[in-house]
Amino acid sequence: MTNVRLSKRLNCIAKMVEFNSVIADIGCDHALLDIYLIQKNIIKKAIACDINEGALNQAKKNVFINNINNIDLRLSDGLKLLKKSDNIDTIIISGLGNQKIIKILDDKELINLDIKCIIIQSNTHVYKVREYLVKKGFYIHDEKLIKENKIIYTIIKFMKGHKKYSAKQIYYGPIILKNKNELFNELLNDMILKNKNIINSLPNKMLLKKIALKINNLKIKKEMI
Numbered sequence: 001m002t003n004v005r006l007s008k009r010l011n012c013i014a015k016m017v018e019f020n021s022v023i024a025d026i027g028c029d030h031a032l033l034d035i036y037l038i039q040k041n042i043i044k045k046a047i048a049c050d051i052n053e054g055a056l057n058q059a060k061k062n063v064f065i066n067n068i069n070n071i072d073l074r075l076s077d078g079l080k081l082l083k084k085s086d087n088i089d090t091i092i093i094s095g096l097g098n099q100k101i102i103k104i105l106d107d108k109e110l111i112n113l114d115i116k117c118i119i120i121q122s123n124t125h126v127y128k129v130r131e132y133l134v135k136k137g138f139y140i141h142d143e144k145l146i147k148e149n150k151i152i153y154t155i156i157k158f159m160k161g162h163k164k165y166s167a168k169q170i171y172y173g174p175i176i177l178k179n180k181n182e183l184f185n186e187l188l189n190d191m192i193l194k195n196k197n198i199i200n201s202l203p204n205k206m207l208l209k210k211i212a213l214k215i216n217n218l219k220i221k222k223e224m225i
């Protein structure tokens with residue numbers, strides 16, 4: 001048995017997991033997060049799912065090497081193989097794009113699973129996941145920005161319940177806006193740069209789209225500290 005060490009990104013996710021919870025880690029890959037959470041006695045049980053057989057086999061090896069018996073590994077597309085009797089209270093989805101994350105969450109009525117907490121790290125358009133989960137009756141309990149290998153990640157912890165948010169809060173994140181820091185500025189610079197690249201790649205006939213992106217960049221600049 002070895003003590004699993006997590007990357008900065010996965011460590012940030014681990015810190016958001018509630019003590020004694022039962023988690024479903026969707027897209028678990030190597031299952032290192034789940035092994036870490038069990039080794040540290042943070043969670044009671046993990047159901048680690050992946051759609052890819054190779055990934056799940058690696059996860060099985062890691063679980064075996066570390067002599068862990070409360071990680072249930074399932075070859076599953078998203079939440080499809082989760083049942084109410086699994087008593088899951090927390091879903092974690094990290095390292096996927098927003099469309100896939102939303103599709104996974106939309107596939108099964110979350111209410112049927114009685115989920116209290118959802119922790120998300122989306123690789124793309126984070127605001128779309130905020131928008132989706134707030135509509136589904138979750139509020140933003142915590143948000144963190146972290147930088148690893150030159151990439152800035154947003155990690156969000158949603159809890160069951162209702163809160164109203166402005167469009168700006170959904171776009172940038174209500175907690176991230178409250179705690180603006182240097183990393184937030186860096187994130188905004190990245191967003192501006194991405195928009196500039198799109199503007200440059202668009203043909204001149206898409207003038208309106210170019211103007212909309214330029215206006216968006218001005219709005220983003222205004223949020224900088």
Ligand SMILES: C[S@@+](CC[C@H](N)C(=O)[O-])C[C@H]1O[C@@H](n2cnc3c(N)ncnc32)[C@H](O)[C@@H]1O
Nearest residue numbers: 026027028029050051052055076077078094095
């Ligand atoms: C980039 S890895 C992220 C692994 C880990 N969650 C992390 O954050 O480091 C994405 C994983 O999600 C899995 N995956 C993609 N679509 C999935 C789906 N619909 N259901 C379950 N797993 C999926 C992939 O096979 C892959 O192992």
